[in-house]
Amino acid sequence: MKDIVISVRNLTKKFGSFTAVDNVSFDVRRGEIFGFLGANGAGKTTAMRMLCGLSYPTSGSGSVAGYDIISQSEEIKRHIGYMSQKFSLYNDLTVWENIDLFAGIYGLGRADTKERAVKLLRRLNFEQERDTLVGSLPLGWKQKLAFAIATIHNPEVVFLDEPTGGVDPITRRQFWELIYEATERGTTIFVTTHYMDEAEYCSRVSIMVDGEVRALDTPAHLKQQFAASSMDEVFRTLARGATRGE
Amino acid sequence: MRTFSVLIRKEFLQLKRNPFMPKLIIMFPIMIMLIMPLIMTMDVRNVNVAVVDLDNSTASRRIASHIDASEYLSLAAVTAEYSEAMNALEEGDADIIVQIPSDFERETAIGGNKRISITANAVNATKGGLGMQYLVQTIARALAEIKGERSPAGITELVTVKNSYNPTLNYRHYMIPALMIMLFILVCGFLPALSIVGEKENGSIEQINVTPLSRFTFTLSKLVPYWLIGMFVLTVAMTVAWLVYGLAPAGSVGLIYFGAALFILVISGFSLMIANFSDTLQQTMFVMFFFIMMFMLMSGLLTPVDSMPDWAQKITYFLPPRYFIDILRSVYLKGTTLADMWQNFTALGVFAAIFNVLATVTYKKQK
Numbered sequence: 001m002k003d004i005v006i007s008v009r010n011l012t013k014k015f016g017s018f019t020a021v022d023n024v025s026f027d028v029r030r031g032e033i034f035g036f037l038g039a040n041g042a043g044k045t046t047a048m049r050m051l052c053g054l055s056y057p058t059s060g061s062g063s064v065a066g067y068d069i070i071s072q073s074e075e076i077k078r079h080i081g082y083m084s085q086k087f088s089l090y091n092d093l094t095v096w097e098n099i100d101l102f103a104g105i106y107g108l109g110r111a112d113t114k115e116r117a118v119k120l121l122r123r124l125n126f127e128q129e130r131d132t133l134v135g136s137l138p139l140g141w142k143q144k145l146a147f148a149i150a151t152i153h154n155p156e157v158v159f160l161d162e163p164t165g166g167v168d169p170i171t172r173r174q175f176w177e178l179i180y181e182a183t184e185r186g187t188t189i190f191v192t193t194h195y196m197d198e199a200e201y202c203s204r205v206s207i208m209v210d211g212e213v214r215a216l217d218t219p220a221h222l223k224q225q226f227a228a229s230s231m232d233e234v235f236r237t238l239a240r241g242a243t244r245g246e
Numbered sequence: 247m248r249t250f251s252v253l254i255r256k257e258f259l260q261l262k263r264n265p266f267m268p269k270l271i272i273m274f275p276i277m278i279m280l281i282m283p284l285i286m287t288m289d290v291r292n293v294n295v296a297v298v299d300l301d302n303s304t305a306s307r308r309i310a311s312h313i314d315a316s317e318y319l320s321l322a323a324v325t326a327e328y329s330e331a332m333n334a335l336e337e338g339d340a341d342i343i344v345q346i347p348s349d350f351e352r353e354t355a356i357g358g359n360k361r362i363s364i365t366a367n368a369v370n371a372t373k374g375g376l377g378m379q380y381l382v383q384t385i386a387r388a389l390a391e392i393k394g395e396r397s398p399a400g401i402t403e404l405v406t407v408k409n410s411y412n413p414t415l416n417y418r419h420y421m422i423p424a425l426m427i428m429l430f431i432l433v434c435g436f437l438p439a440l441s442i443v444g445e446k447e448n449g450s451i452e453q454i455n456v457t458p459l460s461r462f463t464f465t466l467s468k469l470v471p472y473w474l475i476g477m478f479v480l481t482v483a484m485t486v487a488w489l490v491y492g493l494a495p496a497g498s499v500g501l502i503y504f505g506a507a508l509f510i511l512v513i514s515g516f517s518l519m520i521a522n523f524s525d526t527l528q529q530t531m532f533v534m535f536f537f538i539m540m541f542m543l544m545s546g547l548l549t550p551v552d553s554m555p556d557w558a559q560k561i562t563y564f565l566p567p568r569y570f571i572d573i574l575r576s577v578y579l580k581g582t583t584l585a586d587m588w589q590n591f592t593a594l595g596v597f598a599a600i601f602n603v604l605a606t607v608t609y610k611k612q613k
Contacts, residue, residue: 073611077456086449086452090260093263100252105458106457106458
């Protein structure tokens with residue numbers, strides 16, 4: 001069981017009478033890319049926020065990187081990276097200042113930060129944008145930067161909430177290269193997406209409908225199970241049953 | 247330490263990049279200290295007096311000329327008809343009517359009691375009230391002079407007023423400390439809250455909440471920059487007060503800074519606490535305004551606490567500016583020392599502790 005990084009049992013979140021996440025259970029293995037799929041409003045973001053220690057579950061339990069999501073959320077935060085759906089770096093700081101800020105918050109020393117930042121800028125081909133205000137970067141670049149900053153402290157798990165929404169296909173491809181590189185270093189990726197081609201890149205995929213996980217397997221097995229030719233078809237088959245609207 | 251220093255750096259960079267904030271922080275204290283003391287004066291000048299002289303004697307003319315000579319009063323009309331003076335009052339040409347009865351001079355000389363009557367338009371209560379006081383003093387002085395001339399041995403001042411500490415009863419000197427407190431409330435009370443709620447609105451606070459950054463460090467990083475800015479604002483305000491109005495503290499400058507240091511912590515801590523309970527700028531502004539109205543109107547900044555109703559005086563004990571205005575006025579005008587004011591400093595210290603602990607505890611990284 002040592003290679004289980006995220007373990008969730010009967011996780012539920014209610015907002016008043018509305019059950020956003022309904023009795024969800026799953027495990028994520030170390031080093032895999034776990035695709036967390038679902039239509040808008042299916043409860044993906046809510047579930048992810050509970051795993052990241054931003055939100056308390058109404059009931060159920062879970063652990064991330066060996067720490068309990070209710071009682072040890074601050075410990076979890078040391079070992080994860082998170083990229084929210086809404087771009088949330090500081091638009092009024094430069095690329096370098098954002099990197100320096102978050103590296104400092106994660107407790108990296110000055111020298112260490114500098115070394116990683118230089119490497120990171122080179123990898124992203126961002127060297128000439130070092131002193132550009134983040135707010136003036138194109139969306140695709142912002143997202144790549146956000147990913148780089150979410151992984152600056154070499155976390156065990158990285159949570160990505162629709163990281164490629166609104167991003168052009170070329171940048172999307174580059175983004176997935178970054179994801180693959182991170183998994184090669186042993187990082188586990190937990191990603192939500194609406195692009196079914198991206199779902200094919202995942203090691204395993206879960207599909208959420210109306211707050212429940214309806215399917216969980218490798219893309220190949222899912223296609224077989226639903227007798228579908230693509231993940232797109234699998235998704236449509238499952239999401240058609242959704243009662244929740246947008 | 248590195249974590250804290252990157253956070254402080256971030257706050258200052260953000261302030262610097264804001265197109266508006268640095269200008270505001272410099273211009274605010276200068277403008278307020280330059281303009282407000284000029285207009286916030288409650289000194290009453292140019293009270294127009296109409297004299298109804300039914301006596302037409304040396305004494306009555308002497309009274310009129312004293313009124314005319316007074317710095318605060320001006321002689322609007324001298325007439326023998328009360329109705330004429332009343333018209334002037336109704337038209338707004340006169341604020342006060344003085345009626346000197348016939349045979350006034352003769353009767354007073356033999357010790358009789360003819361009375362001068364005064365009618366004031368009290369629609370503007372301050373002008374009416376204060377004008378009346380000035381007038382009474384002026385008439386008293388004129389009468390004393392007349393009496394003194396008759397029997398030089400017995401010159402008696404009828405009224406002696408000596409204002410300690412603010413000898414010229416300069417209203418500006420009384421208001422300047424209050425203006426300084428308003429500056430602190432505006433700058434150090436609003437900015438920290440706006441900064442936190444701004445981060446809530448643009449989502450960057452979420453990126454902070456998902457890091458292991460402790461809420462204590464984060465709160466402190468929002469507190470320290472505004473504390474430094476508050477010290478800067480105080481320095482500017484004190485300089486302007488000294489250069490423009492010639493008001494230098496009678497007591498220790500260090501004590502003023504110490505009091506301000508505590509007060510800024512109080513007001514910023516309060517502001518951070520409000521921010522923790524608000525999700526939008528609108529909400530924050532509305533709630534802050536409510537409290538700031540109370541702070542400004544009930545803490546004795548503008549009106550003395552002693553003349554408030556009892557129940558309101560009890561409420562003022564819970565308003566931190568009450569303690570600081572006492573400190574600032576006493577140190578500035580009287581030269582009071584720490585030993586005389588330690589209760590006020592302690593009260594500010596307690597408020598600072600309470601608000602900042604609450605600001606930290608109510609900051610929720612996980613909901």
